[in-house]
Amino acid sequence: MCSEDIPRGLVAVPEPTRRRFLATAGAVGGIATATALAGCTEDVPGVGTGHLSPDEAIIENTYTGLSKRSDGLSLRKLIESSDAAAPDNQLRGAHRMIWDVGTEQPYVALSFDDGPDPRWTPQVLDALAEVGAQATFFMMGWNVDHHRELAHRVIDEGHEIGNHTWSHQDLAFQDPETTRDQIVDGKRAIQDILGVDTTWFRPPRGELSGAAMRILAEHDYDTFLWSVSRNVPGVGTPELVADHIVERLRPGAIIDMHDSIGRGLFLPQDDRIVRSLKAKRDVDVAAVPAILKGGMDAGLQFVTMGQLLDSATGPAALTPATLEDVNLPQGPTTDVPRTSVG
Numbered sequence: 007m008c009s010e011d012i013p014r015g016l017v018a019v020p021e022p023t024r025r026r027f028l029a030t031a032g033a034v035g036g037i038a039t040a041t042a043l044a045g046c047t048e049d050v051p052g053v054g055t056g057h058l059s060p061d062e063a064i065i066e067n068t069y070t071g072l073s074k075r076s077d078g079l080s081l082r083k084l085i086e087s088s089d090a091a092a093p094d095n096q097l098r099g100a101h102r103m104i105w106d107v108g109t110e111q112p113y114v115a116l117s118f119d120d121g122p123d124p125r126w127t128p129q130v131l132d133a134l135a136e137v138g139a140q141a142t143f144f145m146m147g148w149n150v151d152h153h154r155e156l157a158h159r160v161i162d163e164g165h166e167i168g169n170h171t172w173s174h175q176d177l178a179f180q181d182p183e184t185t186r187d188q189i190v191d192g193k194r195a196i197q198d199i200l201g202v203d204t205t206w207f208r209p210p211r212g213e214l215s216g217a218a219m220r221i222l223a224e225h226d227y228d229t230f231l232w233s234v235s236r237n238v239p240g241v242g243t244p245e246l247v248a249d250h251i252v253e254r255l256r257p258g259a260i261i262d263m264h265d266s267i268g269r270g271l272f273l274p275q276d277d278r279i280v281r282s283l284k285a286k287r288d289v290d291v292a293a294v295p296a297i298l299k300g301g302m303d304a305g306l307q308f309v310t311m312g313q314l315l316d317s318a319t320g321p322a323a324l325t326p327a328t329l330e331d332v333n334l335p336q337g338p339t340t341d342v343p344r345t346s347v348g
C-alpha cells in the first residue's frame with residue numbers, strides 16, 4: 007500500500023508544483039500518469055533515497071519532477087510502483103472508462119444510482135413504463151439484498167443493471183482491501199440474488215483510486231461515469247431539474263440520476279443531511295416524466311447503456327460537449343450551457 011508511506015512534506019507542497027510533477031510524470035507514458043494520480047511515489051527511484059536526506063529528496067523530486075532522476079527509470083518500474091499496476095500477464099483486454107458515447111443514432115441513456123429503494127424505484131419504473139423507455143440501474147449490493155423483489159422487477163421490465171458497490175463507500179478514501187470488498191461484495195450480491203453477472207460499474211460519487219481501477223480490471227468491469235446530471239443547487243424543483251437536463255441532452259449522452267440516497271441510508275434518518283438528500287430524491291424522481299417527455303419531443307430515444315454502446319461510432323471525446331458542431335446529429339442542445347446554472 008502506498009498512501010500510508012507518502013511523506014508528509016510532499017502533501018504540503020503547493021498545488022502548482024504538484025501539477026508540474028504530474029505533467030512530467032505523464033510525459034513518460036500514459037500509465038505513468040495513473041501512478042502519479044494515485045498519489046503513489048514510494049518506489050519511484052530517488053524519492054527518500056540516495057545522497058539527499060529524505061526531506062531534501064522529496065523537495066528535489068517534487069520541484070523537478072522526474073527529469074533529473076530519470077536514470078534507470080523505466081516505464082516498467084513506474085508501472086510496478088503503481089497501485090494501479092497489474093501483475094505481469096494477469097490482466098488482458100480493454101476495460102473502458104465511459105463518459106458518453108459517439109453515436110449517429112438519436113440515443114441517450116438514463117441511469118439511476120443507489121437503488122433499488124421502495125420509496126423511489128417504483129416511481130421511476132412506472133414513469134419509464136408509461137412511455138416505453140429503458141434505463142440502466144447501478145445498484146448497491148446492500149439494497150439488492152434488502153429489496154430483492156424490487157430488484158427483480160427492474161430486470162423483469164427490461165432494464166439493465168450494473169454494480170455501484172456494496173454500501174457506497176467513496177473509493178478515493180478506502181484502502182485497497184476495503185475497495186476490493188466494496189466492489190466484490192456488490193458484484194456477488196447481484197450475482198447471487200439476481201443471477202446477473204455484472205460487468206458495468208459506477209463508482210460512488212464518481213471517485214476512483216489506482217487500486218480501484220486495478221480491482222475493476224481484474225473483474226472485467228467497464229466504468230461508467232456520465233455527461234449530464236441534475237447539477238441544480240440545493241433541493242430545487244422537478245421543473246428546474248428537468249429543464250437543466252433536457253437542455254443538455256444530445257445523442258450519446260449518459261444521464262446520471264438517483265433512486266436512493268447512498269451512504270445516507272446508514273446515517274440517522276432524522277439527520278439534516280439525510281432529510282435534504284431525501285427531498286432531493288423526491289424532486290429528482292418527480293422530474294423523470296418531464297425529462298422523458300422533453301427528450302422524446304426533441305426526437306431522442308431513451309435506451310439502455312448496452313444499446314447506446316452498440317450504436318457507438320467512435321470515441322465520444324471527438325464530439326464536443328458544449329460547442330456547436332455541424333457534423334453532430336441534431337439533438338435538442340448543442341448550446342453552450344448557461345453559466346448561471348453550470
Ligand SMILES: [Zn+2]
Nearest residue numbers: 119120210268
Ligand atoms: Zn451513488
